[in-house]
Amino acid sequence: MTDPIASDPETPAPASDRRPYLVGLDLDGRRVVVIGAGTVVQRRLPLLVASGARVRVIAPEATPAVEAMATEGRIELELREYRGGDLEGGWYALACTGEPEINAAVVAEAEERGIFCVRADSAREGSAVTPASVDYDGLTVGVLASGEHRRSAAVRSSILTALRSGVIDSAEPPGPGVALVGGGPGDPDLITVRGRRLLGLADVVVVDRLAPGALLEELPNRVEVIDASKIPYGRAMAQEAINDTLIEHARRGRFVVRLKGGDPMVFGRGYEELLACAAAGIPVTVVPGITSSIGVPAIAGIPVTHRGVTHEFVVVSGHLPPGHPESLVNWPAIAQLSGTIVLMMAVERLGAFADVLIANGRDVGTPAAIIQDGTTDGQIVLRAPLGDIAARAKEAGIRPPAVVVIGAVVDLDPTAASGRAESEPVESDVAAESAN
Numbered sequence: 001m002t003d004p005i006a007s008d009p010e011t012p013a014p015a016s017d018r019r020p021y022l023v024g025l026d027l028d029g030r031r032v033v034v035i036g037a038g039t040v041v042q043r044r045l046p047l048l049v050a051s052g053a054r055v056r057v058i059a060p061e062a063t064p065a066v067e068a069m070a071t072e073g074r075i076e077l078e079l080r081e082y083r084g085g086d087l088e089g090g091w092y093a094l095a096c097t098g099e100p101e102i103n104a105a106v107v108a109e110a111e112e113r114g115i116f117c118v119r120a121d122s123a124r125e126g127s128a129v130t131p132a133s134v135d136y137d138g139l140t141v142g143v144l145a146s147g148e149h150r151r152s153a154a155v156r157s158s159i160l161t162a163l164r165s166g167v168i169d170s171a172e173p174p175g176p177g178v179a180l181v182g183g184g185p186g187d188p189d190l191i192t193v194r195g196r197r198l199l200g201l202a203d204v205v206v207v208d209r210l211a212p213g214a215l216l217e218e219l220p221n222r223v224e225v226i227d228a229s230k231i232p233y234g235r236a237m238a239q240e241a242i243n244d245t246l247i248e249h250a251r252r253g254r255f256v257v258r259l260k261g262g263d264p265m266v267f268g269r270g271y272e273e274l275l276a277c278a279a280a281g282i283p284v285t286v287v288p289g290i291t292s293s294i295g296v297p298a299i300a301g302i303p304v305t306h307r308g309v310t311h312e313f314v315v316v317s318g319h320l321p322p323g324h325p326e327s328l329v330n331w332p333a334i335a336q337l338s339g340t341i342v343l344m345m346a347v348e349r350l351g352a353f354a355d356v357l358i359a360n361g362r363d364v365g366t367p368a369a370i371i372q373d374g375t376t377d378g379q380i381v382l383r384a385p386l387g388d389i390a391a392r393a394k395e396a397g398i399r400p401p402a403v404v405v406i407g408a409v410v411d412l413d414p415t416a417a418s419g420r421a422e423s424e425p426v427e428s429d430v431a432a433e434s435a436n
């Protein structure tokens with residue numbers, strides 16, 4: 001099948017005095033007829049389908065992606081040539097074949113029926129043009145540039161970048177409430193776009209010791225920053241005091257960002273804070289972050305999984321020693337795993353963790369690494385076999401925060417050819433399988 005224009009859905013029309021009227025169509029439940037099923041159509045279909053339109057595609061051949069959408073029941077596909085009368089019942093039409101005469105006939109039929117029609121090979125000869133558009137945070141932005149498609153696409157991209165970076169503020173000022181934001185492991189660039197945006201809208205920021213401090217430097221002076229570790233209560237009361245602080249400020253009508261290191265829900269007590277706020281009737285937004293358990297090893301060159309090497313990884317808290325009556329960790333079971341073990345909060349008791357793993361079957365020579373201050377300028381990476389890692393870390397003066405990685409992934413050599421087993425599925429195989 002010939003596709004008129006692979007990269008630009010509508011050829012730039014010469015600048016003219018035609019000024020299309022930008023409008024939002026409510027296509028929910030309404031018939032849209034698309035003639036053609038090449039790559040232009042493939043790119044248009046997701047938004048049409050997302051709008052709720054009942055999309056009928058007619059073309060003698062279709063790309064595999066268009067066919068897949070039909071198989072999934074998201075569109076109707078008729079594999080045949082266009083015939084006069086095909087626009088029957090349509091509210092909107094797209095003429096996207098590689099044959100100018102067919103596209104012209106589709107536009108003519110649309111004209112006769114009084115429905116708007118986009119013409120892909122010659123925008124100015126259609127009665128509608130598709131704006132370069134983007135959905136962001138509940139907004140839909142559309143750009144038309146007198147048929148200059150590259151220009152509208154470029155402006156659309158600039159708007160998106162500006163929205164993402166906060167240069168254009170898209171958000172309604174958030175109402176009172178709390179956002180639990182994961183700040184990532186330390187490098188301020190590793191917070192999510194949403195996290196950074198909400199931080200920029202905060203009235204109050206309650207910050208943990210391990211949250212990236214550099215993010216606070218960007219805050220305007222009006223923002224009250226509260227260091228959670230300095231909230232004046234006894235040690236045992238600390239979490240309750242933090243919860244009370246969040247609730248109290250939100251009740252005073254403020255938007256509070258609770259900025260945490262890594263991900264709030266990975267050994268971050270995020271859910272305790274969420275429950276406390278929910279019990280007090282305070283709305284809570286959760287913004288996940290890059291957890292140090294995965295991000296720190298990755299940046300140090302250690303993947304927690306690798307095809308053909310490990311099919312599992314487990315993240316374990318070391319805040320209690322093995323055998324402690326309150327410990328919920330099944331150390332013998334973890335020792336029996338063949339995959340990667342990531343230990344957090346484990347610097348102090350690293351010797352005890354290595355011993356319990358070895359005593360329960362993990363090989364004493366298993367590669368291990370400890371990474372201190374990961375993703376920051378002060379990052380230190382130390383590798384040693386499991387049997388020696390505790391002594392070596394002590395010798396080197398390793399101190400928290402640090403993550404420990406145990407398993408074959410530690411010794412992967414990025415310069416060596418991958419040791420993949422051919423029989424293992426790649427992600428797309430798995431996706432295809434689960435789609436079947």
Ligand SMILES: C[S@@+](CC[C@H](N)C(=O)[O-])C[C@H]1O[C@@H](n2cnc3c(N)ncnc32)[C@H](O)[C@@H]1O
Nearest residue numbers: 262263266268291292344345373374401402403
């Ligand atoms: C209370 S837990 C919080 C984990 C956090 N919620 C996360 O998802 O990364 C603190 C532990 O995270 C790990 N950690 C946090 N930041 C780190 C960093 N930059 N480098 C190495 N380990 C880090 C250390 O194991 C530290 O003891």
